[in-house]
Amino acid sequence: MKSRLALRFAALGYLALLLGIPVALVFINAFQDGIGAAWDAVTTPEAQHAFYLTMVMVLVAVPLNTIFGVLCALAVVRQRFRGRALLNAMVDLPFAVSPVVVGLALLLVYGRRDGWVGEWLAERGIQVIFSTPGMILATMFVSLPFVVREVIPVLREIGTEQEQAAATLGAGRLQTFFRVTLPAIRWGVAYGVVLTTARALGEFGAVSVVSGKLSGRTETATLFVENRFQRFDETGAYAASVVLALLALATLLAMNLIKPKEARA
Amino acid sequence: MSIVVDSVSKRFGDFVALDDVSLEVRNGSLTALLGPSGGGKSTLLRVIAGLEQPDSGRVRIAGEDATLTPPQRRNVGFVFQHYAAFKHMTVRKNVAFGLTIRKRPRDEIDGRVDELLKLVHLEGFAHRYPSQLSGGQRQRMALARALAVQPRVLLLDEPFGALDATVRKELRAWLRRLHDEVHVTTVFVTHDQEEAMEVAEQIVVLNQGLVEQVGSPRDLYERPANEFVMRFIGPVTPLGERWLRPHDVDILLEPVAEATEAMIDRVTHLGFEVRVELSLGDGDPTWVQTTRGRAEELELQEGQIVWLRPAQAPAMAPEAA
Numbered sequence: 001m002k003s004r005l006a007l008r009f010a011a012l013g014y015l016a017l018l019l020g021i022p023v024a025l026v027f028i029n030a031f032q033d034g035i036g037a038a039w040d041a042v043t044t045p046e047a048q049h050a051f052y053l054t055m056v057m058v059l060v061a062v063p064l065n066t067i068f069g070v071l072c073a074l075a076v077v078r079q080r081f082r083g084r085a086l087l088n089a090m091v092d093l094p095f096a097v098s099p100v101v102v103g104l105a106l107l108l109v110y111g112r113r114d115g116w117v118g119e120w121l122a123e124r125g126i127q128v129i130f131s132t133p134g135m136i137l138a139t140m141f142v143s144l145p146f147v148v149r150e151v152i153p154v155l156r157e158i159g160t161e162q163e164q165a166a167a168t169l170g171a172g173r174l175q176t177f178f179r180v181t182l183p184a185i186r187w188g189v190a191y192g193v194v195l196t197t198a199r200a201l202g203e204f205g206a207v208s209v210v211s212g213k214l215s216g217r218t219e220t221a222t223l224f225v226e227n228r229f230q231r232f233d234e235t236g237a238y239a240a241s242v243v244l245a246l247l248a249l250a251t252l253l254a255m256n257l258i259k260p261k262e263a264r265a
Numbered sequence: 266m267s268i269v270v271d272s273v274s275k276r277f278g279d280f281v282a283l284d285d286v287s288l289e290v291r292n293g294s295l296t297a298l299l300g301p302s303g304g305g306k307s308t309l310l311r312v313i314a315g316l317e318q319p320d321s322g323r324v325r326i327a328g329e330d331a332t333l334t335p336p337q338r339r340n341v342g343f344v345f346q347h348y349a350a351f352k353h354m355t356v357r358k359n360v361a362f363g364l365t366i367r368k369r370p371r372d373e374i375d376g377r378v379d380e381l382l383k384l385v386h387l388e389g390f391a392h393r394y395p396s397q398l399s400g401g402q403r404q405r406m407a408l409a410r411a412l413a414v415q416p417r418v419l420l421l422d423e424p425f426g427a428l429d430a431t432v433r434k435e436l437r438a439w440l441r442r443l444h445d446e447v448h449v450t451t452v453f454v455t456h457d458q459e460e461a462m463e464v465a466e467q468i469v470v471l472n473q474g475l476v477e478q479v480g481s482p483r484d485l486y487e488r489p490a491n492e493f494v495m496r497f498i499g500p501v502t503p504l505g506e507r508w509l510r511p512h513d514v515d516i517l518l519e520p521v522a523e524a525t526e527a528m529i530d531r532v533t534h535l536g537f538e539v540r541v542e543l544s545l546g547d548g549d550p551t552w553v554q555t556t557r558g559r560a561e562e563l564e565l566q567e568g569q570i571v572w573l574r575p576a577q578a579p580a581m582a583p584e585a586a
Binding site: 161162164165166167168169170171172175179180183184186 | 314315335337339340345347350351352353362363407410411413414
């Protein structure tokens, strides 16, 4: 009994020290000058633009990575081909590589003067680095593995029998996918989407390198927080942090709300 | 509809699952594919369904060559050992699946599903999810789902294998009755000889990718083609150089020609049946099955010396084992 209480206390204490207290302090500091001041800080044109840009990152990166993630998981689990193991390993690369390195790598590819394809693109009027496309690429890169990693074990677990049953009942490949496979993996996909969204909302390092940090133009919410903090605008930094935290929380809640009531087998 | 399997072979790497297998299943019959695990029976069923492609050979369903037809267009009903229920759909939606795919009108689907749920005794369960059903109920749902599209043939892969003994017995009898009602050509896979004997009209014994024998349950029991079939299809007992059914041995109290002397080690009363364990002259153990009446008549006891003689019955010279 005692040891179980101790275990619980240790786990809770660890979480409180690492997560609870720091996050609580962010909330307290955000409202130190009152709710009005916090509201004003996150409704300036720069702040609004920063949140708008963050939403663009999320709205492009999450759907693309979800579609890619499901297809990639299907390929890894359901098919046998050369390079399957390599594909499976490559997917984890964004976990292993530091976001700063990702940003620098993107510079090497798309940089305007000495990038691999940057000059070619620039001649055609397409600017990747120091503009939205580059930031989207960076966000997609760092949030790539989540859907794949969540879906692969679920696909393995459900096996192929339901899909074969659907085939014998006359369902074509697409019908089987949308009516049988996708519903069976939907919680894996949903959890992957939540994680991808959280990562895309919070990405800092890679985006920071490729953005150029032009306030009101290439500044996402996380870059905005850094900017405010460096200018000793604590209320602005903490208030924007609170909004980011609330957005992540809203994503989690939305997932729980769309969960149907049916029994999970 | 009839099924004709013509010289089908299938390998998985080095493993030969089917070795030049040919087979005919008559229209409207109820056939069992029987054999030990790894004998190729599930593979054969999956080849008929189109879930596996044979390396060589042909499959004809209702006279048409279906070898290259994808499973979607074979119009076969397939029932899996572990039900393969669509877990996110209600029982009703599961059963309706094939009809929904075929875009049948709503009224027709509802009517047909009601009819099938009644047939499999799941009328009250239409709005449940598979996770809320017992194993036997799930398997009946899977059967209704397979029957919904009026398949030309019904294929069942170890359909009762995951169920407990009581439910299994119930479902066997029920499958038999269902077949009498629906009359669809049915092939099921089992490794349980009793199940095959009880349910099927025709049994195909498969071992190591080869067909050992095809025949009615009685044929197989009384006229096994070889020692494997004899041993697989029922109990055997050694007597001298031969294998016999344990009830095909007469116990005599006096020596006669062709009889072997033996001493009774143990007499076990199992109700109507009495099991007698004996040692032959050379010390080899054997056993004989007899009835309660006969055992009492002969007053069989431990330590008694008796003579054993084969009754007129099938026997096999044991192959070098």
